[in-house]
Amino acid sequence: MIHDFHYLKPGTLKEALAMYAEHEDCKVICGGQSLLIVMRQGMIAPENLLDIKHLNELNYIKFDEKDGLRLGATTTHRAIEKSEVIKKYYPALVAMENKLASIQVRNWGTIGGNLAHADPAGDPAPLLIALKANIKVGSAKGERVMPLDEFFVDYFEIAMEKGELVLEVHVPVTQPKTGIAYQKFNYLTNDMGIVGVAASVTLNGGNTCKDARVVLGNAGPTPRRSKKAEEFLIGKALNDDVFAEAGKIASEDCEPVADIHASEDFRRHVIGVLTKRMLKKAFEEAQGK
Amino acid sequence: MEKRLITLNVNGIDYELYINPKTLLVEAIRDHIGLTGTKRGCDTVSCGACTVMIDDMSVKSCSILAVQAEGKKITTVEGLEKNGELSPIQKAFLDNGSYQCGFCTPGMLMSASAFLKENEGKDVTEEEIREGIEGNICRCTGYNSIVRAIESVVKGNYKEG
Numbered sequence: 362m363i364h365d366f367h368y369l370k371p372g373t374l375k376e377a378l379a380m381y382a383e384h385e386d387c388k389v390i391c392g393g394q395s396l397l398i399v400m401r402q403g404m405i406a407p408e409n410l411l412d413i414k415h416l417n418e419l420n421y422i423k424f425d426e427k428d429g430l431r432l433g434a435t436t437t438h439r440a441i442e443k444s445e446v447i448k449k450y451y452p453a454l455v456a457m458e459n460k461l462a463s464i465q466v467r468n469w470g471t472i473g474g475n476l477a478h479a480d481p482a483g484d485p486a487p488l489l490i491a492l493k494a495n496i497k498v499g500s501a502k503g504e505r506v507m508p509l510d511e512f513f514v515d516y517f518e519i520a521m522e523k524g525e526l527v528l529e530v531h532v533p534v535t536q537p538k539t540g541i542a543y544q545k546f547n548y549l550t551n552d553m554g555i556v557g558v559a560a561s562v563t564l565n566g567g568n569t570c571k572d573a574r575v576v577l578g579n580a581g582p583t584p585r586r587s588k589k590a591e592e593f594l595i596g597k598a599l600n601d602d603v604f605a606e607a608g609k610i611a612s613e614d615c616e617p618v619a620d621i622h623a624s625e626d627f628r629r630h631v632i633g634v635l636t637k638r639m640l641k642k643a644f645e646e647a648q649g650k
Numbered sequence: 651m652e653k654r655l656i657t658l659n660v661n662g663i664d665y666e667l668y669i670n671p672k673t674l675l676v677e678a679i680r681d682h683i684g685l686t687g688t689k690r691g692c693d694t695v696s697c698g699a700c701t702v703m704i705d706d707m708s709v710k711s712c713s714i715l716a717v718q719a720e721g722k723k724i725t726t727v728e729g730l731e732k733n734g735e736l737s738p739i740q741k742a743f744l745d746n747g748s749y750q751c752g753f754c755t756p757g758m759l760m761s762a763s764a765f766l767k768e769n770e771g772k773d774v775t776e777e778e779i780r781e782g783i784e785g786n787i788c789r790c791t792g793y794n795s796i797v798r799a800i801e802s803v804v805k806g807n808y809k810e811g
Contacts (some may be wrong), residue, residue: 370717394695468707
C-alpha cells in the first residue's frame with residue numbers, strides 16, 4: 362500500500378526547484394512508471410511528492426546538426442520512439458525505445474525519470490553512454506552538466522545534490538564512420554534485460570578502431586563501461602577474433618549478481634556474447650558510412 | 651490525511667472527486683466514479699488489464715496517480731460505444747470470439763482502440779498488430795482471435811456507428 366504523502370504540484374520549473382529546495386524528505390515523480398511500483402511495495406515512503414510530469418518546459422526534442430540532440434527530462438519514451446529526426450540521426454535510440462517495456466509505459470514514462478530512477482537494468486542509460494551523452498541537472502542555485510557515465514553512483518543512486526532535478530539529456534553529434542548498437546538479453550522481448558550491452562565503434566579509415574565504447578547494463582550496481590575492453594579495441598584492426606576477445610574481457614570486467622532470472626556465470630557468458638555481437642554490428646554499420 | 655479536490659474528465663463527463671493524492675487512476679475510476687469495466691490486475695504495470703486512454707494514448711491506470719490525469723481526456727472501455735452502439739473493435743471482438751474469461755478484454759479493447767486510432771488509414775502488418783497489444787496479457791485465447799479481430803477492423807469490415 363502506498364503511504365500517505367503531501368502532494369506538490371508546481372506550475373513552472375522555477376517553482377518546482379523552489380519547492381524541492383524547501384521540502385525535506387521529498388521524492389520527485391514524473392511518469393512514475395517505476396516509482397509508483399516501489400512506493401506500492403513500501404520500499405520508499407516519502408513525506409512529500411513533487412510532481413513534474415506536467416512541466417512542458419522540459420518536454421522537448423531539439424536537434425541541431427552541430428549541437429546534436431537535446432531531450433527535455435519530461436519527454437516521453439514514446440515521443441523519442443516516434444521522432445523522425447531521432448530515427449534519422451540516432452536510429453539505435455529508436456530501436457532501444459521500441460523494446461522498452463510496453464506501449465502504455467512508453468506513452469507515460471519519461472527519459473528523465475528513467476535515468477533518475479537509476480535501475481541498473483534500465484535500457485536507455487547504456488546506449489546513451491555509448492552515444493557519449495551528457496546530463497544536465499539543476500537546482501534553485503544553478504545548473505551543471507556531467508557526462509552520463511559519471512551520473513550513476515550505485516544501485517538506484519545518482520550523483521545529484523539535494524534539490525537538484527534532471528533537466529536535459531544531451532547527445533552530441535555522432536562522429537563520422539561510427540556505428541552504434543544495443544541489445545538486451547531476456548526471455549520476453551520487452552522485459553528488462555537480464556543483461557544488456559551497448560557498443561559504439563568509430564573507424565579510422567579502413568578497419569582500424571579509432572574509438573570505441575562498451576557499456577554494460579545490469580552487469581553491476583550501475584550501467585558501466587568496460588574500459589578494459591575499450592582500451593583493448595582502440596588502435597586494433599577489427600575482426601571477429603578481436604570482437605570475441607573484447608567480449609571475453611568485458612565478461613570479466615564487470616560485477617553481475619545472481620538473482621531469480623540468471624546466475625552470475627550465465628550473466629558473464631551472455632555479456633561476452635552480446636559484446637562480441639554488438640561490436641560486430643556497430644563495426645559493420647561504421648563500415649557502411 | 652491530505653485530500654484534494656480534482657476534476658477528472660472520463661468519457662466526456664466531468665467528475666469532481668475529493669481524494670487522497672495517493673489515489674491511483676484505476677482506483678478513482680473504479681472505486682470513486684464507479685466505472686468497473688477497467689480491471690485491476692497485477693498492479694505492477696505488467697498485465698495491461700487496467701489500460702485506459704489518456705488523450706487517445708493507451709496508459710496503465712494502475713501506475714498513474716489520479717491527480718496526474720486532471721485536465722486530460724480519459725477514455726475507459728465504457729466510453730467506446732456511441733449512442734448505445736458498440737464500437738467497431740467491440741463488434742469485431744464479439745464476432746471473432748476474442749475472449750474467454752474476459753478479464754483482459756477491457757484493457758485489450760483500449761490498447762486495440764489506441765492502435766487503430768494511431769494507424770487510421772494505414773496498412774498494418776500482423777506483426778504490428780501484435781506489437782500494438784504487447785502491453786496486454788491474455789491467458790486464455792493465445793492472442794490469435796484478438797489479432798484477427800483487430801485485423802478485421804483494419805480491413806474495414808466494421809463501420810463506425
